[in-house]
Structure formats: C-alpha cells, structure tokens
Amino acid sequence: MINLVPGKSLLKFDSQLPLYNWLYPMKGQDLDTVTHGELFTSVDTAYVRGRSLYFHIPFCDTICTFCTLNRGIGHTGDEAVEAYVQALVKEVAIKARHASVTALPITAIFFGGGSPSILTAGQIRRIGQAIHTHFDMSQLREFCFEVEVKSVTEEKCAAMRDIGVNKVRFGCQSFDPTYRRLFNITASVEQTYAAVEMFSRYFEWTSLDMIYGMHGQSFEQFSSDIEQAMALGTGTMELYPITNIVTQAPLHHGYAAKGLQPLSFTHKMAMTIYLNQYLRASGWQQHNGHGFLRLPEGHVREPQFISRAYTNIYNEYCWAYHDLDLIGFGSSAISQVDRFTVMNDENRVSYTKRLLEEDDFRINVSVADDLPWARGLVLRLPYFGFVEKSLIPWEHIPAEMxxxxxxxxxxxxxxxxxxxxRVTELGWIWYVDMMYYLSPADDQRILDEFVELKDRTRGITDGDRRTLPLTPIGGGGTAGAPACGTGCGSAARPPARVLQGAV
Structure with missing residues (x-):
C-alpha cells in the first residue's frame, strides 16, 4: 500500500511503485466461455470518440534480458514468421466482419513486439494492405512501427512508408558497453547511428528508448548515456527507470557477477529529477511521463510543464479518456472496448495453428462493472500531464476520487x-504513484498483489522502495517491498494486464 504524505516536502509518497504502465480498469469478472464472434457482435461502440489498432509481432533476432513481453526467437525469412503473418492477416479479415470493429475511422496504429522489423518488406506490405482494405484510414494521425536497428533495411523502410508509417521507434537502452552486454543488445552503436540516418529519409518522426537506474549505474555513466542519446538527433526520446521486478533473472545474475548492487528508489528518483533538468537545459521538454521532445532551435518553451505541441497519439488510447478504445491483433494482443478487456491467445503456436486451420482463435475476456469512466483521471492525467474537465463524465466519478x-x-x-x-513539475516526479493513488481500492489491491507475487521471483533483486529517511514506515513491509495494507486475499490479475513497454 502506498500512501500520500502531506506537508512541504519533495517526498510526497511513503514509497514508490515499481511499475510504470498498466491498464485500467484492472478489476473485472472473467468470461471464460465467450468467443470473439460473440463478443464483437455484442459490444456497444455508440459512445466511442476514437479508435487505435495494435499489431503484435512476437519475434526477435536476440532476446534482451530486461524484457519479459511475449516474444521468441525469429529471423527474417523464417517459415514460422511467414505462418504467423498469414494468421495475422486472417485475424484482421475475421474481425472486420463485425461492424463494431470497422465502424470507426482509425486515429493511430502501433506495431509492437518483439521486433516487427524482422518482417520482410513483402510481409509488411501484405499486413498493410489488409489494414487499408478493412479499415477507414482517412483520419489516421500516427502510424508507429517498432524496429530493431540491425534488422532494418532500405527496402523495409520503403515498405513501411508505403503502408502509411510516419514514425519509427527503436530501443537503444544504453550506450555503456557493460550494460549493453548485460542486456544482451547485439546491435552495434555504429549500426544505431546508420539506422537513424536512414530513418530520417523515410519518416517524419524517429524516437528512441533508453533505460536508466540499472544496478550500480553512476551519475557519470547516466550523463554519458544522455549526451550520446541526444547526439543521435532523434525528434523524441523515451527514458524509463528500469522495472526490475519484470526483468529476467539472467540480467540479475550478470549484475551479481560484476558486484553491481540495486539502486534505491530514492536514488532513481534523484536520477529522474537530474534527467529532467539535464534535458530542459539542453533544449528538450517533457511530452508525457517518460517522453521528451526536442524543441526547434529558437523555440520558446511552452508555459505548461508538459508540452502540448507533441504527444504519442497511440498511447492516448491505452492511457486515455473513457471514450477512446483499442483493438489488438496477434498473439497476446490486448483490446479494450466497451466494458471489456480482451487478450488474444498468448501461445503463438496455437494462435497461428487455429487461424490457419480453423479460421478461429481463442480469447480471454474480462468484463468490468461499467465503462471505464475514470480512466482519464486515473491514467491520462498523471501520464499526459493534463485532462480537459469537459471530457470527464463527472456524474460517474466517485466522490472519493x-x-x-x-x-x-x-x-x-x-x-x-x-x-x-494539470500536473506540476513536482507531480511529474511522482506521476506513477499518483496513478496508483487515484485508482479504486480494488485496482490498488490487484497492483499490490502483482508486486508481491513478482517480489517472490527467484533471482530478481530490487532496491529499497521506501522514501528514506524522512518518512516513517509502519509495520509489515520489508525493505524490498511495500506492505500490502488493503487486505490482500484474492489472486492477482494476469501479468499481461501490466504493460511494461520497453522496460
């Protein structure tokens, strides 16, 4: 349980939540027997103001040790990748039979993974053709494609551009050779620079992901990473404090072998404050909880702490107002429509086999008590930095919130x-805890239980999450994990409801 600490202090909560992104609502009743046909025939989309699409490509040339998302080894040209693409195109056609899926124009599309750039140019074009055939793209504003720099070619970039991609995003994570080896990053820094130059010739936006707060990382190493990241010349950057509890044990074995100790969360918070000041002094401004925008030369900084000039449009549909929804395609892809949170079959092999042989696929469905009326306050406000009051259905918002x-x-x-x-500069430091604080008690309990479950993972080490030394800690919590003060008793929701992105 995480508590707000009143008073004039930088330390506004008694501990820090070790998770950064999750879905809302978390609480829901499982509907184990509902098929995708029954679901998408019955959902109500009359209230929906906007929609985005997500496509999951669960293949990587190499597996990074900080990532536990749904992915496996796969290379350009593999038969398994081709079979998966055929299944994915079939899923698009099957879902497109339902008016609830295709009735709305698409505002944003995101290809994630995995490493979508392991697809061939031809596969990219075939998936793109299926999207354009079945969906209204007249209002598309952002089409983002995640890439891994060593698997991208000119031919693939041309295919991405031709299907409408206007933004690519890649993971650099760190320039430090020690951490790159620990993360199992196999692309070279030279390949990264060459890829960014290539992206600039094809796409409007290029963004990179960086991680900080690794075991043993010094401020000098962090400063070097920031400088080298800025030198790449991308228009935006996403910089995340590492989420230790959802990384892999081999990463932590590597830390131990090198004698690297976990940083406390107060230390990582200090790095976040330092990062903010470093980038602001270098001509950047926040555009969401993790993201920074490079300001044009001579640009006057906006009066708001969070920029209004740019945002990750796709993310607005994951951490957004109640009337923006998301349709996912691919193994383990998540959809949030009406009161339902839907996850496709997590097993890539069975997902592919059933679609190719039976024109069918399994889903897991959870239904909430009502529409997610409060999503704009719980997730969007802390993460994007502001909410328009006129877009919040206040008659449905609990007085407690x-x-x-x-x-x-x-x-x-x-x-x-x-x-x-609006979020203040002080609030931005604590935006994750604010998301937790504004969540209903049932959602808080699910998050507490998820953290407690992950803390029992053998081999994973994390720093002290308490905000020491100023706030006293009540009984029950350990140095490594906050106490669960909400009567933990029910089983945690599936980990897939916690979305870690690049961390």
Missing part, C-alpha cells in the same frame, strides 16, 4: 482552473 484530486492540488502535485487539471 474527486476528494483525492483536491488533496493532490493541495499538496502541489496538481493545479487546476475552470477548464482542466
């Missing part, structure tokens, strides 16, 4: 006027 918003304003984490709530 409104009271919490007031307390966050009183503590200087939020500010408000008649039109919106």
């Amino acid at each position: 409104v009271d919490k918003l007031g307390r966050l304003v009183d503590e200087g984490l939020l500010e408000e006027d008649e039109k919106e709530y």
Whole structure:
C-alpha cells in the first residue's frame, strides 16, 4: 500500500511503485466461455470518440534480458514468421466482419513486439494492405512501427512508408558497453547511428528508448548515456527507470557477477529529477511521463510543464479518456472496448495453428462493472500531464476520487482552473504513484498483489522502495517491498494486464 504524505516536502509518497504502465480498469469478472464472434457482435461502440489498432509481432533476432513481453526467437525469412503473418492477416479479415470493429475511422496504429522489423518488406506490405482494405484510414494521425536497428533495411523502410508509417521507434537502452552486454543488445552503436540516418529519409518522426537506474549505474555513466542519446538527433526520446521486478533473472545474475548492487528508489528518483533538468537545459521538454521532445532551435518553451505541441497519439488510447478504445491483433494482443478487456491467445503456436486451420482463435475476456469512466483521471492525467474537465463524465466519478484530486492540488502535485487539471513539475516526479493513488481500492489491491507475487521471483533483486529517511514506515513491509495494507486475499490479475513497454 502506498500512501500520500502531506506537508512541504519533495517526498510526497511513503514509497514508490515499481511499475510504470498498466491498464485500467484492472478489476473485472472473467468470461471464460465467450468467443470473439460473440463478443464483437455484442459490444456497444455508440459512445466511442476514437479508435487505435495494435499489431503484435512476437519475434526477435536476440532476446534482451530486461524484457519479459511475449516474444521468441525469429529471423527474417523464417517459415514460422511467414505462418504467423498469414494468421495475422486472417485475424484482421475475421474481425472486420463485425461492424463494431470497422465502424470507426482509425486515429493511430502501433506495431509492437518483439521486433516487427524482422518482417520482410513483402510481409509488411501484405499486413498493410489488409489494414487499408478493412479499415477507414482517412483520419489516421500516427502510424508507429517498432524496429530493431540491425534488422532494418532500405527496402523495409520503403515498405513501411508505403503502408502509411510516419514514425519509427527503436530501443537503444544504453550506450555503456557493460550494460549493453548485460542486456544482451547485439546491435552495434555504429549500426544505431546508420539506422537513424536512414530513418530520417523515410519518416517524419524517429524516437528512441533508453533505460536508466540499472544496478550500480553512476551519475557519470547516466550523463554519458544522455549526451550520446541526444547526439543521435532523434525528434523524441523515451527514458524509463528500469522495472526490475519484470526483468529476467539472467540480467540479475550478470549484475551479481560484476558486484553491481540495486539502486534505491530514492536514488532513481534523484536520477529522474537530474534527467529532467539535464534535458530542459539542453533544449528538450517533457511530452508525457517518460517522453521528451526536442524543441526547434529558437523555440520558446511552452508555459505548461508538459508540452502540448507533441504527444504519442497511440498511447492516448491505452492511457486515455473513457471514450477512446483499442483493438489488438496477434498473439497476446490486448483490446479494450466497451466494458471489456480482451487478450488474444498468448501461445503463438496455437494462435497461428487455429487461424490457419480453423479460421478461429481463442480469447480471454474480462468484463468490468461499467465503462471505464475514470480512466482519464486515473491514467491520462498523471501520464499526459493534463485532462480537459469537459471530457470527464463527472456524474460517474466517485466522490472519493474527486476528494483525492483536491488533496493532490493541495499538496502541489496538481493545479487546476475552470477548464482542466494539470500536473506540476513536482507531480511529474511522482506521476506513477499518483496513478496508483487515484485508482479504486480494488485496482490498488490487484497492483499490490502483482508486486508481491513478482517480489517472490527467484533471482530478481530490487532496491529499497521506501522514501528514506524522512518518512516513517509502519509495520509489515520489508525493505524490498511495500506492505500490502488493503487486505490482500484474492489472486492477482494476469501479468499481461501490466504493460511494461520497453522496460
């Protein structure tokens, strides 16, 4: 359980949540027997204002040790990849039979993984053709494609551009040779620079992911990573403090072999504050919880702490208002429509086999008590930095949540006027804890249980999450994990509901 600490202090919560991204709502009733046909025939989309699509490509040339997303080894030209592409195209056609899936124009598309860039140019074009055939693309604003730099070619970039991709995003994670080896990153720094130059000739936006707060990382090493990341010349960067509890044990064995100790969360918070000041002084500005925008030369910084000039549009559909939804395609892909959270078959082999042989695929469905009316306050406000009050259905928002918003304003984490709530610079430091704090008690309990479960993973080491030494800690919690003060008793929700992105 994480608690707000009132008073004039930088340390506004008594511990820090070791998770950064998750879905809302977490709580729901499992519907084990519902088929995709029954579901998409019955969902109500009359209230939906916008929609995005997600495509999961679960293959990588090499497996990074910081990543536990659904992926396996696969290379360009492999038969298994080709079979998966055929299954994915079939899923698009099958879902497109339902008016609830195709009725709305698409605003954003994201290809994630895995490493979607292991696809051949021809496979990219075939998936793109299926999308254009079945969906209204007239209002598409962002089409983002995750890539791994050593698997990208000019031919693949041309195919991506031709199907409408206007943004590529790649993981660099660190330039430090020690951490690159620990992460099992096999692309060279030279390949990274060459890829960024190639991307600039094909796409409007290029973004890179970086991780910080690794065991033993010094501020000098962090500074070097920041400088080299900026020197790549990308328009945006996403920089994440590492989520130790969802990394792989071999990474931690590597730390131990080198005598690298985990950093406390207070130390990582100091790195976050340092990062903010470093990038602001270098001509950058935050555009969401993790993201930074390179400001044009001579540009006057916007008055708001979080930029309004740019945002990751796709992310708005994961951490957004209640009336923006998401349709996912591929093994383990998640959809959030109406009151339902839907996960496709997590097993890539059975997902592919059933689609190719039976024109069918399994789904796991959870249904919430009601529409996610409060999503804009719980997720969007802390992550994107503001919400428009006119877009919040206040008649459906619990009084307790409104009271919490007031307390966050009183503590200087939020500010408000008649039109919106905004995150302050102090609030940005604590945006993850604010997401937790604003969540309903049932969702908090699920997150607590998930963290408690992951803390029992053998071989994973994490730093002290308490905000020491200023806040006293009540009984029950250990140095490595906050106490669960919400009567933990039910089983945790499936880990797939916690979305870690690049961390």
